[in-house]
Amino acid sequence: MTTTPLRRRGAALTAAILSVSLVLTACGGGEDTAGAKPGDTAAETRTVTAGNGPIKVPAAPKRVVTIGNTDLPFIDMGGAPVGVSGAAPSEISLLPADQQETYKKATSVGGEVDLEKVAALKPDLILVQIPDAEFKKMEKQLTSIAPTVFWGLDTEWKALAEQLADAGNVKDSLTRQKAEYESKVATMKQTYAELIKTTKFVNLDRYSNSDPGTYVIGDIGCVEIAQDDIGFNFPKAPAGKDPLAYTSLPFEQLTKLSQYGVITYPADAEGKPTEVFAPVVDTNTWKALPLVTSGHALGVFCPGNNSYGAVLRYLDSLDKALATLPAKK
Amino acid sequence: MTALTLRRPSDPGTVTVSGSRRRLIGLVIALIVLLALLVASVLIGSTAISPAVVWKALFHPTDDIDQFAIRDFRLPRTVVGLVVGTALGVAGALIQALTRNPLADPGILGVNAGASFAVTVAVGLLGIRNIQGYLWFAFGGALIVTLMVLALGSTRRGQSPVMMVLAGVCVGAVLGGAGSALELTNPDAFDAMRSWNAGSIVDRPLDLVWPILPFFGVGLLLAFAVSGPLNAMALGDELAVAQGVQLVRTRVLAIIALTLLAGGATAIAGPIGFVGLMVPHVARWIVGPNQRWIFAYSVLLAPSLLLASDILGRVVMRPGEIPVGIVTAFVGAPVLIALVRHKKASGL
Structure with missing residues (x-):
């Protein structure tokens, strides 16, 4: 049987696939x-x-x-x-x-x-x-x-x-982490009961692929722990709608943040704004926000939101930041 | 009224008194439209700020938050829109006249590809993250690549427009591929280029624009200086030479002008399509083939288009915004299709 170049290539390909499979x-x-x-x-x-x-x-x-x-x-x-x-x-x-x-x-x-x-x-x-x-x-x-x-x-x-x-x-380790997490959540609920009841929070975020001059109201990630598990009042998208974080807002919208009582934003482990979020903090509008000048804008470290250890580190950072509020309880 | 003919009717440089007045009136209208859009660009945004606050922000500044929004966000993007639009419009008119190709835009000589590749290298390999850092990479990339295209498109008899376009397309394809390869292996570069490639005039501080302005100034002067010779060249190289036009010098000066204009604009705003392609068409449709008038109209119409698109991008998806590069594509494509179907408008 003669084979055309195409068939020969097909045969070679089949042979190669079979070899790899073997x-x-x-x-x-x-x-x-x-x-x-x-x-x-x-x-x-x-x-x-x-x-x-x-x-x-x-x-x-x-x-x-x-x-x-x-x-x-x-x-x-x-x-x-x-x-x-x-x-x-x-x-x-x-x-x-x-x-x-x-x-x-x-x-x-x-x-x-x-x-x-x-x-x-x-x-x-x-x-x-x-x-x-x-x-x-x-x-x-x-x-x-x-x-x-x-x-x-x-x-x-x-x-x-x-x-x-x-x-x-690795269940033993998980059991320890879970116990520590539940204890931390319970303590924070008790410590910040008044804030949870009376204060409107907003979590701002920015991503490495965000368009220049834009930020988002972050309602996904670590903030979900603060919102759902502890009960802080952060804005959330209506059921069935895309998360708020999917809508990029121009920096101009920063002027509308006065309606909230506390702002949280992404920070590193030392509390400094992350490199990606720094452009927001560098604007004059941010610097002039009453919430910022009065110490109600808090940098919070979020090392991850899909394991107890990472979430515990987030809660520690949030706790530490909230403790700096002028009227925290 | 009888029109007074100053030059041969077949010459693109032909001017009649009535035609001249009509063009002048059109130019004044275009100027008024541009001024209106400049005002609108400062007044309209994703948040409602009263004209009184805008006035205070500009002429009696205080530390009011809304005033910061005007001075820090709306004013810079308006100035950037004006400058970048002007540069893109004139660069587009130049490239179309130079190549005698009504579908040419500044990107055809590799300006965008050069700037994009240089930014990709700056972000991906050198870790530069902000536009202040990679502005000069973009400008340098645009200049170097255009010079490369000029060299590749040159023959012993001088520059051939067709050869230059082919060289531009080839170099653009090579750099596009190399840039994509770099982006795919570097998530930071990929993210940065995603935003940059959309084309935007947001978050470009005025400090970024001032150093580029002298280049734009030189580009505009050169553009108007070669407009006469380009009119002659529109009749064909032989006729142009017979009229005393130095073809090589004219082409080189025109390429330098459009590289400074388009390279600077792309460095500031990223690649913004359709402005450089569409506006010269509209100008030609209004004023005919005279390059001086086309350039003059492009100076006013291109920033108008860019500012109008930017304002549109601020309001159609409130509270979010659409980058101006995407809006110009949406606005520009249908208008351009309508224009190219108008034979008189498209002819060069």
Whole structure:
């Protein structure tokens, strides 16, 4: 049979795909064997339920690879993944020193996940939180490498923390963090009861891709903890509508902030405005705002809003900032 | 009334007394429209501020918050709109006259591509985050790339408009690809370029504009200086030479002028489309093919278009705003389509 150049290229492509599949399958198969070796505990399994149904996972996984939004929450709960998909350097810089060390020790499998790298790490568990469509594309390959537990992006952070801790066998750490969090929330509710009842807050934000001369009223992220869990009165979009943070407001709108009692804005761990938000603080309009001149504009540090450790650091920063208010209670 | 013919009717530079008066009246109307838009640009914004406060902000300033909004936000964007619009309009008229191509705009010589690539490098590789930092990168990028296009488009017999356009398109494509590659590997550059590429006159402090003004001044002077020779060149190179026009010198001066104007405008505001393309069309439609009149009308009509688009962008999505570069595209595209269908308007 003669083949046209197109057919020959098609045949070559098919062969290449088959070869890669075989390599991946071989790696996966090897891993399964290797997964049974490290210790007896790995041979014991339990079943956890997640976005991709009930999954049998090792009772005490030793080599965990985290992909997507599971990287930092797993490390936050004391996990030490052998592979991570990689967070932005700006996010990593916000982690406590010990967590940064853990992160650096892990091998990066790439934001665009390199399945060969994942297989080479011989994981006994893979924890994934990415968009459903992306997971569908690599589900077969991942599950052939190791038991894979998946959550969609719609999974609420507390539920994710519970299930992640369960699958990754870091429940003790989670229990401690949860207790500390609940205690902190209860204390703040009590300390700021009057503020919660009487004061209108507004949280301002700005993103690295914001248009010049614009900011947003931030109603997503850490502020949701202050609003929903503690009860501070921050503006929120009506049900069914896009979050307020999706609408960029021109700096000119800063003149309308007088209707609020307290402004919160993004700051670093030392309380200085973040680099992205600095253009707002630099305007004369901001400097002349009565809320600013009277000390009612508070910089608050938000290192993340999808794990208890990060949220606790946010609450500590909010607490510290609120304590500086002239009439705080 | 009988019109007095001063030059041959076939010459683009032909002026008649009645035609001249009509054009002058049109120019005065365009000036009044521009002045009205300048006032409107300071008066209208995403928040309602009374004219009395605006007056005080400009002439009896205090530390009132609303007055800061006028002085810090509305006044600078109005001045930037005026300056950038003027530069883009005249640059557009120059490039269309130079290439004898009614669809040419300043970007065709690689001005936008050069500026964009330089900004991408400044943000992505050098970590410069604010416009004050990368303004000069953008301006330098625009200048260097245009000179490169001029060199690539030159033959032994001088500059060929067709060769220059081809060189501009090629260099633009290469730099566009290189810039995209850099943006895709650098999230900071990607974010910065997303905003920059939309084209905006917001949050450009006046301190940013003053250093560019001398370049605009030189560009405008050169543009008007070559308008006569460009009129002659519109009849064809041979006729222009017969009238004593030095083709190479005229082209080089015209390219320097449009690079200073378009490069400076792009450096300040990012790439804003359609102004440089559409306004010369409108001007030609009103005044005919005489470049002096086209340039004069472009000086007034282009900032009017930019300011009108900016005002529109402030009010249609209150309390949010639409960047002026997007509005000019929305406003410009249908108007341009209507104009190009008008044969007389599009001909060069």
